[in-house]
Ligand SMILES: Nc1nc2c(ncn2[C@@H]2O[C@H](COP(=O)(O)OP(=O)(O)OP(=O)(O)O)[C@@H](O)[C@H]2O)c(=O)[nH]1
């Protein structure tokens with residue numbers, strides 16, 4: 200661990216100490232103590248060394264020289280270079296030296312919380328690209344990013360020295376560099392530059408070499424020609440830092456309340472205990488409606504259909520971004536299917552291309568949602584919404600920030616799960632993500648509305664209300680239980696600070712959104728694709744090989760094997776049972792497919808006839824609605840849960856909870872309704 204004084208190294212170590220440490224010792228042989236911490240991380244024994252703060256490796260004071268000597272002389276697998284986000288440029292000087300000397304390192308940009316409050320944004324990916332080293336935004340004080348730093352630090356890195364152009368001094372530096380090849384630890388070029396600068400530690404080391412005399416005469420020559428060599432070295436480095444950081448730091452303007460009467464007035468509403476909740480819901484609803492309407496037509500399509508304008512609803516869906524993308528991929532898939540022999544064409548067309556299509560059609564939605572969230576976050580509005588919503592979520596042990604993943608999940612779980620990142624602590628994040636699939640998304644709403652349409656009178660609306668209340672209530676209960684179990688010692692921010700309003704920059708917001716959306720493509724994309732192909736095999740192949748009808752597929756065999764579940768839970772007949780279980784199995788691709796599959800298997804797309812053919816009673820229809828809402832999320836949601844929690848264990852827990860609740864609650868629903 201290296202860094203300039205006061206950047207937060209000790210705070211980082213304490214944060215790490217909390218979760219990993221096994222042993223603390225002192226580095227032998229130096230007067231100023233260097234803390235050595237032995238820790239067991241992922242079953243690997245790790246030795247963390249907390250060096251004294253030093254401004255550079257060219258060091259003046261005793262403490263500074265201890266840190267410098269360690270970094271120059273010792274062997275280490277990696278170095279976490281902690282820099283200060285608020286004064287990033289200044290604190291990069293040491294980082295630059297270490298990267299020039301050793302060519303390894305993880306840049307931990309600390310105090311990101313303070314930076315954000317001041318409206319300072321740091322384009323992590325851009326800096327990462329320039330340095331070719333991992334960069335992590337961290338708030339050691341809150342524990343944010345600490346795990347990521349540790350994880351990145353444990354990865355082996357290729358040595359790749361940072362290249363600094365020393366301008367007029369280049370000729371001499373290259374000469375000295377050549378003399379030092381194979382004689383020093385690390386980059387000889389760095390030693391050459393430091394030798395010019397008059398670094399005492401380096402001087403000592405080079406004095407021991409045979410070529411020392413030659414080096415000194417080269418330096419004398421340079422001095423005669425160029426004057427102050429130290430100045431050239433230092434200026435060249437600052438120039439390099441300028442280059443590295445250009446476009447990386449963006450500063451937004453903080454809006455003072457004095458500046459605007461409207462903002463003052465707005466805060467009167469936002470910070471009011473009741474008006475705040477109403478205003479927050481309105482803001483979220485408006486913003487999300489815009490995002491979802493552009494991308495999928497929802498919720499306008501549902502509203503239009505409800506008022507009897509199915510034509511407008513269809514138009515909206517058709518010309519939404521995902522509608523258009525869907526058409527494109529369908530067209531490609533048809534071309535491929537026609538061009539290739541049946542099984543192969545179908546696998547590539549229906550399996551792979553449509554799988555890729557699913558990933559890509561989610562992408563604009565995920566991107567827009569991130570964009571709008573970044574806008575809320577960045578303007579200062581998000582914190583106000585979170586504060587207003589706090590009383591609603593406090594009983595579950597969560598902060599008001601949980602409102603973002605929930606509201607977005609009502610549109611689409613795939614977009615909602617990643618937004619749980621707004622939760623500050625890891626336990627709150629996990630406790631929010633695991634029950635999140637219970638929140639009914641737009642696709643499930645379509646199925647619910649279709650099924651509800653066959654119910655008599657008031658039950659049409661009441662059943663929908665019932666399912667939503669149930670789902671949200673269960674979300675809170677499960678979240679509270681998980682939070683209690685895994686995060687009992689952590690209190691999720693009791694006091695939330697309200698940052699000043701900022702004037703957001705589109706440039707900043709778009710890179711934040713792009714960064715997050717890219718993560719979605721990389722991480723979730725592959726899992727979605729794999730699941731899509733597996734499901735293709737399930738419905739398109741059977742014991743006889745490639746099948747033309749789904750009822751001969753492996754899926755149908757599994758559906759039949761699982762028929763006892765709907766029989767027991769909903770009390771369905773044998774025939775209806777396997778149709779329902781197969782439809783739900785296929786529905787894991789996307790929940791709206793449940794309806795399509797039911798239509799194929801019952802031979803009618805009229806919901807009323809469908810329900811009659813399956814022989815469902817009113818309680819059974821409601822039970823089915825509950826079951827479809829709560830059971831396993833779609834594969835895309837599973838994929839993002841996996842990528843956000845970083846663990847199959849949590850993902851599996853989420854799946855098990857949804858399936859169990861789906862069965863138990865729908866059983867109870869049917870049983871109670873039967874009493875009437
Ligand atoms: N807001 C905020 N403050 C932080 C954060 N990390 C550290 N600080 C504060 O920064 C100050 C310096 O932190 P230290 O951990 O002592 O810094 P250090 O790098 O160990 O300093 P030296 O050992 O003196 O080099 C302390 O007041 C911390 O509370 C952070 O993430 N956010």
Ligand SMILES: [Mg+2]
Pocket residue numbers: 208209210252
């Ligand atoms: Mg310290």
